[in-house]
Amino acid sequence: MAIENSPRPVVRLRGIVKRFAGVTVVNGVDLDLFAGQVHVLAGENGAGKSTLMKVLAGIHKPDAGTIEIDGEQRSFDVRTAKVAGIALVHQELLIAPNLSVADNLAMGREYRTGLGTLNRRRTRERAREQLARVGATFPETERAEHLSTGQQQLVEIARSIADNPKVLIFDEPSAALSAREVANLFRIVEEQRAAGTAIVYITHRMDEIEKLADVVTVLRDGKFVETLPIAEASPEAIVTRMVGRPIEALFSENRPPAGEVVLDVSDLGDGENIGPISLEVRAGEVVGMAGLVGSGRTEFARLVFGADEAKTGTVRIDGELLRSTSPMGAMRAGVALVPESRKDQGLVLGESIAQNVVMASFGSVSSAGVIRSRAVKKVTDSERTRMGIKSPRDMKVRQLSGGNQQKVLLSKWLQTNPKVLILDEPTRGVDVGAKADIYAIINAIAAKGVAVLVISSELPELLGLVDRIVVMREGRLVAAFPNVDLTEEAVMQHAFGVPSTQTSSNPILSKKALS
Amino acid sequence: MSTTTTAPPSVPPVGDARRSAFRQFLDRSDQLGIGVALVLLVVLMAIIAPYFWSVNNLLEVMRQVSAIAILAAGGTFVILTAGIDLSVGSALGVTAMVAIVLSSADAPAIVSIVGALAAGAVIGAINGVFISRFALPAFIVTLAALTFLRGFVYVGTGGTTLIPDSIGYGWIGQDSILGVPYAVVIMLVVYVVGWFVLNRTVFGRQVMAIGGNAEAARLSGIPVRRVIFLVYVISGLTAGVAGLIVASRLESAVPDLGTGYELNAIAAIVLGGTSLAGGRGSLVGTFIGAIFIAVITNGMTLLNVQSFYQQIIMGFVILLAVLIDRLRRGTAGD
Ligand SMILES: Nc1ncnc2c1ncn2[C@@H]1O[C@H](COP(=O)(O)OP(=O)(O)OP(=O)(O)O)[C@@H](O)[C@H]1O
Numbered sequence: 001m002a003i004e005n006s007p008r009p010v011v012r013l014r015g016i017v018k019r020f021a022g023v024t025v026v027n028g029v030d031l032d033l034f035a036g037q038v039h040v041l042a043g044e045n046g047a048g049k050s051t052l053m054k055v056l057a058g059i060h061k062p063d064a065g066t067i068e069i070d071g072e073q074r075s076f077d078v079r080t081a082k083v084a085g086i087a088l089v090h091q092e093l094l095i096a097p098n099l100s101v102a103d104n105l106a107m108g109r110e111y112r113t114g115l116g117t118l119n120r121r122r123t124r125e126r127a128r129e130q131l132a133r134v135g136a137t138f139p140e141t142e143r144a145e146h147l148s149t150g151q152q153q154l155v156e157i158a159r160s161i162a163d164n165p166k167v168l169i170f171d172e173p174s175a176a177l178s179a180r181e182v183a184n185l186f187r188i189v190e191e192q193r194a195a196g197t198a199i200v201y202i203t204h205r206m207d208e209i210e211k212l213a214d215v216v217t218v219l220r221d222g223k224f225v226e227t228l229p230i231a232e233a234s235p236e237a238i239v240t241r242m243v244g245r246p247i248e249a250l251f252s253e254n255r256p257p258a259g260e261v262v263l264d265v266s267d268l269g270d271g272e273n274i275g276p277i278s279l280e281v282r283a284g285e286v287v288g289m290a291g292l293v294g295s296g297r298t299e300f301a302r303l304v305f306g307a308d309e310a311k312t313g314t315v316r317i318d319g320e321l322l323r324s325t326s327p328m329g330a331m332r333a334g335v336a337l338v339p340e341s342r343k344d345q346g347l348v349l350g351e352s353i354a355q356n357v358v359m360a361s362f363g364s365v366s367s368a369g370v371i372r373s374r375a376v377k378k379v380t381d382s383e384r385t386r387m388g389i390k391s392p393r394d395m396k397v398r399q400l401s402g403g404n405q406q407k408v409l410l411s412k413w414l415q416t417n418p419k420v421l422i423l424d425e426p427t428r429g430v431d432v433g434a435k436a437d438i439y440a441i442i443n444a445i446a447a448k449g450v451a452v453l454v455i456s457s458e459l460p461e462l463l464g465l466v467d468r469i470v471v472m473r474e475g476r477l478v479a480a481f482p483n484v485d486l487t488e489e490a491v492m493q494h495a496f497g498v499p500s501t502q503t504s505s506n507p508i509l510s511k512k513a514l515s
Numbered sequence: 516m517s518t519t520t521t522a523p524p525s526v527p528p529v530g531d532a533r534r535s536a537f538r539q540f541l542d543r544s545d546q547l548g549i550g551v552a553l554v555l556l557v558v559l560m561a562i563i564a565p566y567f568w569s570v571n572n573l574l575e576v577m578r579q580v581s582a583i584a585i586l587a588a589g590g591t592f593v594i595l596t597a598g599i600d601l602s603v604g605s606a607l608g609v610t611a612m613v614a615i616v617l618s619s620a621d622a623p624a625i626v627s628i629v630g631a632l633a634a635g636a637v638i639g640a641i642n643g644v645f646i647s648r649f650a651l652p653a654f655i656v657t658l659a660a661l662t663f664l665r666g667f668v669y670v671g672t673g674g675t676t677l678i679p680d681s682i683g684y685g686w687i688g689q690d691s692i693l694g695v696p697y698a699v700v701i702m703l704v705v706y707v708v709g710w711f712v713l714n715r716t717v718f719g720r721q722v723m724a725i726g727g728n729a730e731a732a733r734l735s736g737i738p739v740r741r742v743i744f745l746v747y748v749i750s751g752l753t754a755g756v757a758g759l760i761v762a763s764r765l766e767s768a769v770p771d772l773g774t775g776y777e778l779n780a781i782a783a784i785v786l787g788g789t790s791l792a793g794g795r796g797s798l799v800g801t802f803i804g805a806i807f808i809a810v811i812t813n814g815m816t817l818l819n820v821q822s823f824y825q826q827i828i829m830g831f832v833i834l835l836a837v838l839i840d841r842l843r844r845g846t847a848g849d
């Protein structure tokens with residue numbers, strides 16, 4: 001299995017088993033990590049990738065199996081794993097928003113003066129060095145809450161590589177990054193590889209696997225499936241092993257033609273950075289919204305939904321003017337917004353799947369304000385079937401894998417039976433199988449006459465899914481095309497605002513998510 | 516295929532230093548609103564009640580608030596970790612009672628002083644163990660402590676006023692140094708030390724980190740449980756200090772000593788801009804908040820407002836001050 005001439009792996013995992021409350025999540029996995037190698041972990045949502053890596057990082061204690069570092073058998077907690085040179089960049093970012101970047105970087109390894117007090121000068125100096133190393137340009141005195149997700153992630157990466165770890169684990173690092181931030185991330189990964197670090201990189205994106213991986217290990221349902229050298233790891237080969245069957249079509253075509261205009265936005269803006277924007281979406285139509293991260297797509301969606309107050313313009317649903325600017329008013333009129341940040345805005349993490357699914361539609365599962373638990377169960381189970389969520393109804397959403405959380409979020413909003421469905425990055429962090437499911441669901445919803453607006457940073461996804469693409473840049477709609485013979489390059493040029501004489505082909509965005 | 520993506524000119528740079536300097540100012544000015552309100556209040560008082568603006572009265576204001584302010588200093592640590600300590604009023608009663616009981620038994624002053632402080636620390640440790648080790652909600656644990664500690668005060672005083680023949684530490688609550696009451700000096704020392712611990716020590720950063728993101732703190736190897744335990748010990752200790760000040764001023768202990776103080780302390784903390792959700796706030800803010808409450812109380816007394824009405828007014832003033840602060844931050848773009 002060790003496909004490398006290097007004599008001894010840095011890390012040797014053997015027979016790792018991890019159970020949560022009796023459910024086996026990682027089931028006897030073996031893994032060898034070698035210095036200077038990028039080892040991609042692939043697998044469906046809930047396959048146990050994050051859990052396996054948390055075992056290695058000392059966050060979870062394995063129920064069985066051994067961990068060897070440099071040939072020596074170890075058992076870990078968070079601190080000793082760190083000392084042993086294992087660093088994990090978490091899937092869910094771990095940033096204290098109230099602290100400065102420098103304090104976040106120093107968290108858990110504060111610099112002390114001779115007197116035992118905080119050495120602030122040293123802390124800031126170190127922070128500057130660490131930020132420079134990852135190519136960050138924001139100051140170390142900035143409060144973390146003012147950083148974009150990508151910038152916060154740079155902080156986390158800077159923190160992870162500060163002590164020159166032997167093993168560096170990235171858990172879906174690119175999910176929320178802009179194209180440029182991804183390029184920077186890749187540069188860091190390449191540098192670390194060149195420096196001889198053993199790297200684990202978890203991702204659902206085939207283009208990243210092709211670009212970075214030296215070897216690919218596939219997990220399925222907590223079990224080790226196979227380790228492939230990159231030469232043998234074609235997207236088809238990986239997907240087949242992940243899902244246990246080949247996926248024929250990611251996108252399905254047949255949708256009936258679009259009907260009347262349902263969502264009619266005119267001159268909508270926040271008076272500052274966004275708008276004025278006008279946009280129509282018809283019944284049964286799927287419109288895609290492209291643009292760079294930070295181009296104002298999410299803000300636009302929030303204005304339509306009444307989550308933020310619009311200063312200019314109007315929103316009409318079925319010709320009816322939306323008067324109140326509140327999510328409640330928008331929901332009454334039949335608008336649903338599936339937000340991009342499932343953790344902050346979408347889900348109540350401490351509640352069960354069932355509670356989350358019915359949260360936006362209590363009316364349909366209650367009588368005279370009293371919740372009918374039978375109805376909740378029924379609704380939840382039918383959603384679990386439709387979405388392919390295997391986890392039990394009463395499981396806390398916090399304990400779900402990222403992709404399953406996304407499906408629960410989608411369920412919650414579909415339960416409101418919307419006329420207009422706005423999806424903000426609906427497949428972020430979602431595995432290929434689940435992606436295909438979600439696309440199929442979107443198709444079915446549209447076929448029933450719902451007007452759908454999909455915001456996505458993955459162009460192949462938009463090109464495969466939508467009828468029409470609109471492009472946002474710096475808070476404005478700058479282009480609109482029917483999705484006929486459209487290329488990613490054409491869309492990207494408008495997103496970047498580069499004149500069309502220049503080819504702005506972007507290596508990250510221009511590759512197919514799944515060939 | 517190369518990874519170099521030429522940066523398109525239309526995208527703003529990743530970190531905009533100029534804007535962030537302004538933001539940092541806003542961040543640090545959490546106490547600005549209440550500070551401005553305090554200044555206005557002081558000016559107003561000085562105009563309508565001229566006696567207010569005399570050194571004697573100002574020192575008296577500070578002396579009166581010293582016990583609450585000291586409780587609020589410890590409470591700030593607790594609230595910064597997103598906790599709460601409702602037991603400090605009763606804890607103050609217990610520590611004062613311990614000091615007076617020891618004096619009644621003719622113990623030397625130092626024994627009474629150490630005894631009161633130790634009682635405070637033990638109370639904090641009990642709260643801390645239940646909250647950090649057994650993961651019980653701080654609200655419930657300290658609410659229970661509020662009740663049973665009050666019971667101890669009744670038991671210790673026998674339900675009546677306990678007056679020892681003499682105490683050796685009456686100077687703490689009654690005398691002055693260079694014209695400044697010792698109680699005020701002690702309060703200032705507590706705040707200076709507290710500020711240093713919070714802003715200049717590793718422990719202080721750990722408190723802020725836990726309040727900001729406890730999971731991040733845990734996974735960064737910060738001993739979360741120990742830090743949480745310690746903030747309750749600090750809160751208990753400050754209750755001990757405050758209890759000593761009160762006991763030494765009264766030279767006696769009554770069963771309901773300190774009743775309701777916890778709410779005044781929390782009001783001072785919140786007025787000072789500290790978030791009950793943890794992670795945000797400062798001791799400077801708490802200090803200003805405590806003084807604010809004291810000035811209003813003093814002003815109403817100088818203006819002969821009946822004490823029943825004082826309560827009503829105080830409640831609304833707190834609401835108003837927090838509302839103004841909220842609006843200010845709302846317009847500041849938070
Ligand atoms: N703390 C926990 N308690 C109970 N179950 C858990 C816990 N953490 C994870 N699980 C379960 O373990 C399984 C594997 O989760 P894990 O996060 O490792 O998946 P993953 O492969 O990383 O998926 P994704 O690609 O969606 O991130 C999931 O079914 C999840 O619900």
Ligand SMILES: [Mg+2]
Nearest residue numbers: 049050091402
């Ligand atoms: Mg994961």
